[in-house]
Amino acid sequence: MALEMTTDTESAMDTTISAPPAVSAEGETLKMRGRDVKVFYGDKQALHGVDLDVRKNQVTALIGPSGCGKSTFLRCLNRMNDTIDICRVEGDILLDNDDVYDPRIDVVELRARVGMVFQKPNPFPKSIFENVAYGPRIHGLAQSKADLEEIVASSLQRAGLFEEVKDRLDEPGTGLSGGQQQRLCIARAIAVSPEVILMDEPCSALDPIATAKVEELIDELRQNYTIVIVTHSMQQAARVSQRTAFFHLGTLVEEGLTNDIFTNPKDQRTQDYITGRFG
């Protein structure tokens, strides 16, 4: 799939921006909506028609056993699956009112709006400053050097890393500890002011203390961003998320308030999974 399909100057996002936002039954704004999402890797179907909404300024956790399709769904939300040649996506995924798989959508613009933090911290082999400044630079967000420094500092601050690294912004990002690296990656994602942040098991490579810091950070980030997090730890899902979706064998089994899912699941499979009978 070509990465830059949009040739017309007017992109799909500009034309539809005035439409009223979709809302849920409770009146909450729906930031992203997946409708009948099917994903195929070659001949193998990984997702079998998933309908899932992501609510604005909430943390949505995707849980389920390995290979259930939760990461695949997450990567559909900002088209990271495009980088896999044999991957094919069907169905609709809407960001506000824009279909992200619309050929008129520029995937670069999409990813600036829907950022991503990966399982393993992957800072670039550049200085801490350059790591955070990378996104603003390529998107031309800063008018001047002072602007850029301001963006970097505030991103690091919001990621809760500024105090630890303010004296060594010129040192390589790869020299930080694992937890610091992951917070650096979060700062890097924040720096382009995305609307949605996708997190693919962001704490699985971290020790418990670093995990606690990142979880605390996720809770704070909720004020300004919409967050979707894939996690293997049910405690983590319970601690940081407002809503939880349980995936199993490529289908969405159950979705609801985190509290309900963990205390009163409707489906037997969810019950079995959260009580540790399988997975």
Add this chain to the structure above:
Amino acid sequence: MFWTYAALLLLVFVAANVYGRFRALQVAGHQLSVLHSRPTYHGGYLAILSTLPAFVLLIAWAVVEPRMLDMMVISANAEVIEGLSKPELQAFLRDARAIAFGGIVAFSDAGKEQAAEVFASLAQTSFVLKSVLMVGLVLGGLWYGNRAIRPTMRARHFVERTVMGLLILCSAVAIFTTIGIVLSLIFESLMFFRQIPILDFVFGTHWSPQSAFEGAGAEHGEANTKIFGAIPLLVGTMLITAIAIIVAAPIGLLSAIYLSDYASTPVRAIAKPVLEILAGIPTVVYGFFAALTVAPFIRGWGESIGLSVSSESALAAGLVMGIMIIPFVSSLSDDVINAVPQSLRDGSAGLGATKSETIRRVVLPAALPGIVSALILAISRAIGETMIVVMAAGLAANMTVNPLEAVTTVTVQIVTLLVGDQEFDSAKTLAAFALGLLLFCITLALNIFALRVVKKYREQYD
């Protein structure tokens, strides 16, 4: 004779191996668990013990025997040999050997007949002695090994230590060969520097060794010191190498980027091996391609726009050499670009960077040290390249940076100095060794530099 013995030893080796296994099983009462080492190792133990000493003896004998025989023949025929010069003595021994063992005899006389008899009888004795010793060593080894085989015997340790010794020996061969070559370069160069001061050689700007006084020695030193200046050769080498790198670096690097990040799997599967075929073309083929196709083309092109281009130009040689080293650059760069983790590309894409931004701002900076070392290795390859420049660059030691003129390189001059009849003590011949040493030092320095860069790169990603 040597090979017969070697074949026999091989037979013994195999037989002892089989027997050792069998014997180990026997002493263990066919219960593998009571054996310290598995039966294979007992077989190996017995085989090594029975054949290795005899094999060493065989080789030592093959090395020492001819010299011993010569010495003994000489001392036995002292009165005949007395007064012979060295070549005459060699001819005498050669003829005596030919009479004794068959071969072409130049002419024979009583003295040689007599020496041949000594040769024959000594060889007979040597043969018997060798055979007895070898049979003794084999039997002794078998007897000792057979007795030693028991369940608690640590045959595995013995076999593994022997194998390790073999491995050390093999790497030592490579290392000592290198040391030997370097030492011979150094000693011959020292002889050259005794005639031509080293500073005149390294910093001299005039090179015309063909005008050296024949048999040039210290007495002719004054005139000769002025004509062995290596600077024009170095300038020529650098000029051609620079042209080659200007050609190879962009083409190789960009094709590496295409192959690693843009090409689809089927394209890559075909394009990469095809590019590497370039590396398999013999350099002499590149050489006549340069001399017969590229050089006339450049000259014709130059004349059509009114430039005077010599028929053997640095440009032609440099261009073709650049094409030759493209696969080095592209293949090595492709490897280092591929070694940049996918997670970095994903991270960059996840921030909304385009593919080209990702490559320019993340992948290439991360791969830069590896790319630099690939370029340096390509440069040192270009500096040492001989065949293309011999055929296409010419012999005139012009000191120029004009790529349209004929220049010459260090390697070309080494070839020229050593082609044809030479005397081994003339400055002309020895200059080749000094040039070789110079070339060796340059490429060594480049390679060390490249390895250091690579090492630094590795530390970053572990």
